[in-house]
Amino acid sequence: MARRRRGNTLAEIGEDRLLAGLMSELSSSPEVQVGPGDDCAAIRLGGRDWLWTCDAQIEGTHFDRSWMSARQLGRKAYLVNASDVAAMGGAPRFCLVCITAPSSMARRDVLAMQRGMAAAAAADAAIIVGGNIARAGELGVTVSLLAEAPRSPLLRSGAEPGHAIYVSGRLGDAALGLASLRRDRAAKGLAVRKFREPTPRLIAGRVLADERLASAVMDLSDGLLTDLKRLCDASGVGARVEIPRLPMSRAVRAAGVALALSGGEDYELLCAVPAQREDALMSLRDDLGCSMTRVGVFTRANEGLVLVEADGSTRAARAAGFSHFGSVQRPTR
Numbered sequence: 001m002a003r004r005r006r007g008n009t010l011a012e013i014g015e016d017r018l019l020a021g022l023m024s025e026l027s028s029s030p031e032v033q034v035g036p037g038d039d040c041a042a043i044r045l046g047g048r049d050w051l052w053t054c055d056a057q058i059e060g061t062h063f064d065r066s067w068m069s070a071r072q073l074g075r076k077a078y079l080v081n082a083s084d085v086a087a088m089g090g091a092p093r094f095c096l097v098c099i100t101a102p103s104s105m106a107r108r109d110v111l112a113m114q115r116g117m118a119a120a121a122a123a124d125a126a127i128i129v130g131g132n133i134a135r136a137g138e139l140g141v142t143v144s145l146l147a148e149a150p151r152s153p154l155l156r157s158g159a160e161p162g163h164a165i166y167v168s169g170r171l172g173d174a175a176l177g178l179a180s181l182r183r184d185r186a187a188k189g190l191a192v193r194k195f196r197e198p199t200p201r202l203i204a205g206r207v208l209a210d211e212r213l214a215s216a217v218m219d220l221s222d223g224l225l226t227d228l229k230r231l232c233d234a235s236g237v238g239a240r241v242e243i244p245r246l247p248m249s250r251a252v253r254a255a256g257v258a259l260a261l262s263g264g265e266d267y268e269l270l271c272a273v274p275a276q277r278e279d280a281l282m283s284l285r286d287d288l289g290c291s292m293t294r295v296g297v298f299t300r301a302n303e304g305l306v307l308v309e310a311d312g313s314t315r316a317a318r319a320a321g322f323s324h325f326g327s328v329q330r331p332t333r
């Protein structure tokens with residue numbers, strides 16, 4: 001392994017720059033419809049289109065074992081993958097699972113983890129078809145999910161200036177739940193539940209794709225500002241977000257809007273909707289399985305990311321959500 005040079009550690013370059021460097025070295029093939037850089041890859045195999053994603057839950061990075069049961073951890077390991085599938089309008093089908101665990105871990109906990117994962121997958125008509133187990137110092141669960149693709153997968157790259165910004169559900173609950181668990185591992189309530197058990201917006205994603213309601217979509221895993229910046233970069237646009245419009249619970253509002261802007265783990269959908277599709281979106285809102293709130297508008301790229309306060313004043317937004325290896329890290333250390 002290479003000796004560490006200044007400016008070359010993962011902490012120094014951060015997650016997004018690391019990914020950009022890795023992606024630039026990958027090759028493609030005619031079967032690849034959507035390559036790296038979106039929520040899932042899209043591939044055509046045997047005359048059918050598939051979405052393919054993977055995501056990990058790692059002890060010390062994503063969770064502390066005192067915050068959730070083994071069954072809840074298994075559920076969450078599946079659900080965060082399903083959220084990536086929802087973001088492209090797909091339907092989950094097959095999972096592979098890689099578990100890394102210390103030798104001291106109880107067998108019943110590994111079984112409970114698998115059962116939680118299998119039950120969550122079954123609720124979406126998906127199944128676990130295999131995997132791998134390896135010994136490690138910390139507990140980790142990685143799921144790779146294969147899903148049926150819609151006719152036109154939702155991508156991050158289609159937003160244009162003037163398209164409205166919509167988010168599903170509410171923002172900040174999971175971050176508030178995480179903050180509660182850090183203070184008191186016995187904490188309960190809706191916010192804690194939202195942290196332990198995200199709700200992938202599979203129905204909304206499917207409707208958005210089938211009805212061609214959105215020009216760009218991604219799921220919110222690392223905080224609105226961080227992920228909005230990613231969508232803006234992929235689409236070549238800027239964005240104006242109106243703070244008073246952000247859908248937040250009273251508890252999140254009281255705890256501070258930063259939870260909704262940068263808290264992370266919302267697993268809601270961030271969508272760009274062309275003006276001429278907004279009426280159609282509203283007419284289908286009862287079919288989405290969640291609320292959809294207009295929170296701003298996409299602008300030209302040179303306008304950057306701007307936050308509009310209740311009094312109309314504006315300020316440039318600084319993305320401060322979660323980044324693996326970067327300066328803003330979550331949650332246990």
Ligand SMILES: [Mg+2]
Pocket residue numbers: 039083084087218219220221
């Ligand atoms: Mg995602």
